[in-house]
Amino acid sequence: MLRIALLSPKGPLYRHRGGIFRKSLRYAPLTLPTLAALIPDEIEHDLSLFDEGIEDIPEDLDVDLIGITVITGTAKRSYELARHFRDRGIAVVMGGPHITLVPDDAAAHADTLVVGYAEDTWPELLRDFVAGQMRERYTQAPDLSLANRPRARRDLIPGGKHVKTGVFEATRGCNHRCDFCVVPFAWGRKPYQKPVAEVIDEIRSTGARRAIFIDLNLIADKEYAAELFTALMPLRIQWGGLATSLLARDEELLDLCARSGCMALLVGFESISPAALKDVSKGFNSPELYAEWIRRFHDHGIALNGTFVFGLDSDTTDVFAETAQFVIDTRIDLPRFAILTPFPGTGLHERLEKENRILTKNWELYDGQHVVFQPTNMSVAELEQGNMKAWRQVYSYSSIARRMRSTPISKALYLGANLGYRFYGRRLDKFYTCDWQMVQSESTPLRRQEIL
Numbered sequence: 499m500l501r502i503a504l505l506s507p508k509g510p511l512y513r514h515r516g517g518i519f520r521k522s523l524r525y526a527p528l529t530l531p532t533l534a535a536l537i538p539d540e541i542e543h544d545l546s547l548f549d550e551g552i553e554d555i556p557e558d559l560d561v562d563l564i565g566i567t568v569i570t571g572t573a574k575r576s577y578e579l580a581r582h583f584r585d586r587g588i589a590v591v592m593g594g595p596h597i598t599l600v601p602d603d604a605a606a607h608a609d610t611l612v613v614g615y616a617e618d619t620w621p622e623l624l625r626d627f628v629a630g631q632m633r634e635r636y637t638q639a640p641d642l643s644l645a646n647r648p649r650a651r652r653d654l655i656p657g658g659k660h661v662k663t664g665v666f667e668a669t670r671g672c673n674h675r676c677d678f679c680v681v682p683f684a685w686g687r688k689p690y691q692k693p694v695a696e697v698i699d700e701i702r703s704t705g706a707r708r709a710i711f712i713d714l715n716l717i718a719d720k721e722y723a724a725e726l727f728t729a730l731m732p733l734r735i736q737w738g739g740l741a742t743s744l745l746a747r748d749e750e751l752l753d754l755c756a757r758s759g760c761m762a763l764l765v766g767f768e769s770i771s772p773a774a775l776k777d778v779s780k781g782f783n784s785p786e787l788y789a790e791w792i793r794r795f796h797d798h799g800i801a802l803n804g805t806f807v808f809g810l811d812s813d814t815t816d817v818f819a820e821t822a823q824f825v826i827d828t829r830i831d832l833p834r835f836a837i838l839t840p841f842p843g844t845g846l847h848e849r850l851e852k853e854n855r856i857l858t859k860n861w862e863l864y865d866g867q868h869v870v871f872q873p874t875n876m877s878v879a880e881l882e883q884g885n886m887k888a889w890r891q892v893y894s895y896s897s898i899a900r901r902m903r904s905t906p907i908s909k910a911l912y913l914g915a916n917l918g919y920r921f922y923g924r925r926l927d928k929f930y931t932c933d934w935q936m937v938q939s940e941s942t943p944l945r946r947q948e949i950l
């Protein structure tokens with residue numbers, strides 16, 4: 499009997515945190531249940547799953563093999579856990595976005611690595627492990643198919659810890675190449691798709707009335723998106739997901755999307771400056787049209803979780819107030835701000851490294867809320883504080899009330915989400931309590947030499 503434990507470590511911010519990370523806004527994650535489903539039938543096994551966002555990982559796990567899924571922000575914690583378990587003679591496998599982006603960074607911390615999607619490589623690795631011939635690295639071949647894959651083992655997700663909304667995945671990847679985004683650099687620009695009929699069957703089988711699609715860009719392939727939206731209509735569910743602003747340009751697809759039950763979308767607007775967007779290869783976003791696009795989404799009954807990033811090379815210290823005011827004027831339902839983060843393996847990281855502007859490679863700080871590079875037109879402290887100010891401005895009670903006037907969703911839902919974000923946005927400094935914060939508060943403006 500092979501004893502396997504699958505771990506999803508969390509960085510300090512997300513480890514058992516309250517506020518908006520309580521059950522009210524936590525969706526059931528699919529990564530570990532998907533890996534669980536991929537374990538070959540012929541391998542007799544005993545399996546346990548641990549998501550550190552909701553529970554501690556036991557230090558005395560008595561298993562043969564541990565699989566850890568790693569994003570950059572959790573790499574430090576993952577390496578820590580791997581050392582702990584390897585010291586006890588347990589073999590450790592690592593996979594996930596960080597491993598796929600920079601496998602060499604992780605090589606010393608694991609017995610083997612899974613690079614790329616795990617659909618074919620994880621079962622192969624397990625068979626090799628049982629046969630006593632596990633290799634050091636398993637890399638996904640380019641011809642991956644998502645058809646006829648076993649469904650994620652939702653039965654293994656602990657009850658009562660997440661919202662009841664069903665979590666689904668129809669596609670993977672994105673056809674764009676934004677310089678700061680891990681998606682094209684980790685997995686290439688070819689979107690992978692599950693057959694629409696399989697997606698619909700899976701939703702039906704769960705009986706979900708509300709769904710979240712975790713796909714990074716649901717409209718990467720518009721033909722597929724149209725087919726999916728059309729097939730969703732008879733289900734009469736309400737759903738949310740992620741798409742680019744390009745959806746607003748395509749009236750027909752937007753209409754299909756709305757009629758399929760879409761009630762909210764996360765859209766990465768990133769910046770209100772065309773020059774800044776061009777700098778990071780996201781020129782397909784057109785800030786001069788944002789107001790019109792936002793209106794179109796609202797007119798179709800779709801609320802927006804609009805995301806913006808601060809610290810782009812063209813940004814000056816005016817960007818925070820200007821962006822916050824723009825968000826309030828255009829009535830974005832649920833705005834979110836992040837600090838530009840040069841994730842290792844991305845084009846942005848490579849460029850900043852060449853320009854000698856990477857301030858730290860402590861991956862724990864690569865979480866979208868710490869400044870880990872030297873900005874061009876402001877100090878590190880100005881960027882960090884400007885981000886906090888923008889959060890406060892858009893989540894003041896008056897701006898919540900002003901934005902609420904145009905929301906297409908119920909006032910109760912709008913207020914619940916906005917008050918959750920307000921709670922978080924007003925406590926950014928308390929959420930980030932690592933040494934980095936102390937270094938920053940003690941040295942303003944922070945200079946590179948002070949922390950290297």
Ligand code: SF4
Pocket residue numbers: 672673674675676679680681682714715742766780
């Ligand atoms: S459109 Fe979104 S998902 Fe696609 S590469 Fe750009 S940031 Fe990433």
